[in-house]
Amino acid sequence: MTINNIIRFILLVAVQVIILNKINFSGYVDPYLYVFFILVLPFSIPRGALLLLGFFTGAVIDVFSHTYGVHAAATTFMAFARPGVIRMVSKKQEYETASAPGISEMGLRWFYFYSSVLILLHHAMLFVLEAFSFDHLILLAYRIVLNAVITLALVFIVHYLFPAQK
């Protein structure tokens, strides 16, 4: 499990830094697939470790893309929100039996809601911090939603291509 997560972390960071950061369709497209790592961490992970992993993941992306803490702040926020979002989208303790969030474990609908809420939170924090102003609110909202949708699509593609091993 741990080994899987480490390999997944390295692969996602590599894909993010080497491929996705270079993509520049129409100027506004910059999806952040690396959040998939936080999404599929096991349910049993201690909340403190979750936060630290979130910060660490964001910090690694920051170091590679010269963004100085923007990703660290956004990913820490996402990790902070994760336990609450899980409680919000689940029926009574249904995740207690499952090991990690995933389509096979929790169902398509559950995973769809769960990941879209977290990706939206992450992207909102990220793009607001990147712009650091609310001067162009419509453009900001457009960038958040557009990239959240693209990231969500990528998350589903990756999830189907490389299902989490149990």
Place this chain on the structure above:
Amino acid sequence: MRYLLAFLKKYSFFFLFILLEAIAFIWMMNGLNYQRSVMANLSGSLSGAVYSVANNITDFANLGRENEKLVQENVRLRNALSHKKTYYPVDSVVYDTLNYTTRDSAFYSQFVYEPVNFIHNTVHKPNNYLMIDKGRKEGIGQDMGIVNGSGVVGIITDVSNNFSWGMSMLNTNIKLSAKLKRNNQLGTVEWDGKEFRHGKLTDVPAHTNVKTGDTIVTSGYSQVFPEDIMIGFVDEVSVNEGTNLYAIRFRYAADFNSLDYGYVIKNVMIKEIDSISNIQKPVIN
């Protein structure tokens, strides 16, 4: 104590989150000039609010305003003075000595002073930057000179809407054309990154007469500063080994450790100057 520990334990998740976010934000502030300038805006207005309350309590209430007035006064005087550097039409007999009221472009001076407030400054780093409280909205742009009452302070490097960043003279990247006032010998002012009271003047030929106490002023060749603005006073003169150039150590006229009010110098003719310096010069035999 037990309750405190219990409290901390109960909310440790939240505290850890706040701690990590704080680290990320500090990282951001150190990284991006833009975020830095926005943050300084916030802290500037916060400290401004605190200061204004404090001023109402103390008797210094009017000091700030008086100071501001004085700066405005100085601006008028300096603008009037710098008219000496412009060329008037030969036939023009009318010389309006109060010509900041005139709107005829023939009477405009080349350099216009904008009063500014230094809101951030360092002196102990190898490359020191300062921040001023005016920006694009006040017409401040890149490569404009910054001075204060005592002398040259620096050059504007980045401008946002309401704020500007400048390299201070205490920056190893700065190179400014200067001259010795007494004998008009040209040189270059630099900073070695060591100590904030002294800079060095290079490229002055060793056969010229330079004495301790000589005044160093701007040459007026750079289009950033007008001629004859004070830079500093010669402290030590020695000859660079193996060259015939002086290595002059000088004391800055401006006290960089207590920057308060100053001026940004706008060169209103910079476009005209640039347009002719970009034209290829004819070859003269």
